[in-house]
Amino acid sequence: MFKKADNNALWAIGLSLVLFFIGGIITTVVPPLVDTSWSKPFENRDPAKGVTGKLVPLNEQQKKGRAIYVREGCWYCHTQQIRTLLADTKRYGWRGVDAPISTPDEFVYDDPHMFGTKRTGPDLARVGGKYDTQWHRTHFRNPRDLVKGSIMPAYPWIVNNPEEFNALVAYLQNLGRSKDWRPANDYEK
Amino acid sequence: MQPQFSKAEAANAPAGAIIHEDATAKWFLVSSVAYFFIVGIIAVIIAAKFVWPDLMGTMSWLTYGRLRPLHVNGMLFGWLLAADMGLAYYVIPRLCGVKLWSEKLGLATAALWNVIILGAVVTLLAGLNQGWEYAELPWYLDILVVVAWIMFGINIFMTVANRKYQAMYVTIWYIMGCILWTAFVYLTGNFATLFATGTNQANLNWMYVHNAVGLIFTPIGLAIAYYFIPRASSTPLHSHKLSMVGFWSLAFVYVWTGAHHMLHGPISQWLQTISIAFSLMLLIPVWAVVYNLFATMKGQWHQLRESVPLKFLMSGVVFYLLTCFQGPMHSLRTVNAIVSKTDWIPGHAHMAVLGCFSFFAIAGTYYAVPRIWNKALHSDSLANWSYWMLMIGGLGFFTTLWLGGFWQGWQWNNVSIPFIDTVIALKPIWIVRFVSGLMMFTGIVLFAYNILATALGNPEEAAV
Structure with a gap:
């Protein structure tokens, strides 16, 4: 069968596509059909089953903020996923509470997805409510004023544009909040 | 076998020799080398930003988040893929013993490719970023990429269809494989993602990113290595059969591994495990290729001293293995x-x-x-x-x-x-x-x- 592809271009083409499509279909088309949590928004009202909460779509302002996050390429340096590793749940927890692990049902409305691949800066999956607006304002104006040694770029043109700044902060403050993981509800505003 | 010459060498060619025009190859090679240099400047700037984060930080379009996608896309599509395509236009007619099917179509492809790259520079610096790695370009440029790829594919496939030598050397397989797989991989990463969200979209995105390397750059890169290593060393390839093992295992194994980019992440465990298993199986095609190319050079290693192309080729093989x-x-x-x-x-x-x-x-x-x-x-x-x-x-x-x-x-x-x-x-x-x-x-x-x-x-x- 493979030998035939030596002299016959159509055989070579057909066979290389067949082999490719076996894996291609099993790993891209099948998973969303099998795993319904990929498309069903997170909702849990029963504390016995773990963290409670409900995933709701972003409002207009948060969507605008998200578009800025995409435009400026924040996602090249910040991931948005708490992995199944203590290194993540502990490090990205807050005030002694571990961050809940990210699950596919928390990201159903994400388009484009912002999981990211590289952590030049910290993960932002649960950053919502960790810092208040004033902190973000100072930090975006010049990150090194607040965090010595940071290599994040400064974004004065966002801070100086109240509409953009408020939208971006509205988006950030919502990150990871579909799981209501702060026991005392002590989110910063 | 009929002797073959490029058009510039035609004066010394014997009667009846095939004279290759190579106009398309020329344009692709020259423009890709120019982009290699231009995008290299951006590479140095973003490396410098890690050390001096305030460098060039006063303008939005010079921030890290804008320059990084330009670096990645510029290097991948402006330099590497364009150079690979240029070399394919050079290699395929010679391996088939016929002229390129259409130099006119080839030149149009080269022109369109340059339009795409220049469009990418403008859109990426302006922050028009789709938000997917390797697929940052806005949809209208994606469509032009598809058109250019079809033009490239038609030219190569028609040349192969008209070939004089029936048996196809492994380089021809790899380039045909690259054209076909790329078509589907690119459509998945740039168009199928438009109809998905969240984890589903990320999975498609990773299938694309992984196979952009595995099924675009790997096959066309190996095609080039398989052609130029025997050529530059004047040594026949060690084994055609082994090159076949490498090709078919690559065709089967590579596409399964996309989810290994999200290990421990919010994606199904079974899919992670599949991607790990197939990642390990990648050692089969890799070893088949590397062994074949090393065995070709057996007793010929001294040639590396004199030949710069061979130096690059064999170091490339070592880096491929690593x-x-x-x-x-x-x-x-x-x-x-x-x-x-x-x-x-x-x-x-x-x-x-x-x-x-x-x-x-x-x-x-x-x-x-x-x-x-x-x-x-x-x-x-x-x-x-x-x-x-x-x-x-x-x-x-x-x-x-x-x-x-x-x-x-x-x-x-x-x-x-x-x-x-x-x-x-x-x-x-x-x-x-x-x-x-x-x-x-x-x-x-x-x-x-x-x-x-x-x-x-x-x-x-x-x-x-």
Whole structure:
């Protein structure tokens, strides 16, 4: 069968596509059909089953903020996923509470997805409510004023544009909040 | 076999020889070499930003988040893929023993490709970013890419269909495979993602990103290595059968591994496990290719001393082996828990795309350009310098990022170390990266100058 592809271009083409499509279909088309949590928004009202909460779509302002996050390429340096590793749940927890692990049902409305691949800066999956607006304002104006040694770029043109700044902060403050993981509800505003 | 010559060599060609026009190859090679140099400047700037974060930070379009996608897309599509396509236009007619099906169509493809790259520069700097890695370009440019790819595919397939030699050398398979797989991989990563969200979209995105390397750059890169290693060393390929094993296992195994980019992440465990299993199986095609190319060079290694293309080619094969050993190893969950998301990853990615596939493309360009223009290479000694600069700079870059990334991963796993301290700790790593980046850039400048001086400079004595 493979030998035939030596002299016959159509055989070579057909066979290389067949082999490719076996894996291609099993790993891209099948998973969303099998795993319904990929498309069903997170909702849990029963504390016995773990963290409670409900995933709701972003409002207009948060969507605008998200578009800025995409435009400026924040996602090249910040991931948005708490992995199944203590290194993540502990490090990205807050005030002694571990961050809940990210699950596919928390990201159903994400388009484009912002999981990211590289952590030049910290993960932002649960950053919502960790810092208040004033902190973000100072930090975006010049990150090194607040965090010595940071290599994040400064974004004065966002801070100086109240509409953009408020939208971006509205988006950030919502990150990871579909799981209501702060026991005392002590989110910063 | 009928003798074959490029058009510039036609004066000395015997009657009845095939004369290749090579106009398309010329345009693709010259423009890709120019982009290699231009995008190299951006590469150096973003490496510098790790050390001096305020550098060029006063304008939005010069921030890291805008320049990084330009670096990645410029290098992948402006330089590497364009150079690979140019070499395909050179290699395929020669292996088929016929002229390229249509030089006109080829030239139109080259023009369209340049429109796409220039469009990419404008849109990416303006922040028109779709938000998917390797698929940042806005949809209207994506459509042009598809059109250009179809034009490329028709030209290559028609040339293959008209071929004079019935048996197809492995290079022809790999280039045909690349054209077909790329079509589907690119559509998945740039169009299917438009109809998905969240984890589903990420899975499609990773299928694309992984196979952009695995089923676009790998097959066309290997096609080039398989052609130019025997050519540049005047030695026949060790085994056709082994090259077949490599090709068919690549066709089957590669596409399964996309989810290994999200190990431990919000994606189904069974899919993660499948991707790990198939990542390990990648060792089969890799070993088949590497063994074949090493066995071809058996007893011929002394030739590397004199031949710059062979130096690049065989170093590229070694880097291919190392990259493809790293890949399966850091797909293992335990290793992944340390290196994933760290600076190890860019170290790994640069070894694949620069150390291996760009080395192949550079070698092919060094070999083909003097023949296409029928001129001696402008300077052999500059060519040698370009090799050593890229080699030493590259090694410095790869190894420091692996060490730095591993160290970074260990620190992240120790929760008592604040995140910012893990950033500060990496400063020396980033300084070394910047310096080795400068060396690599010097190598690129020497290469680009040498090629352009050969192609566009005054006619010198003809190549032997």
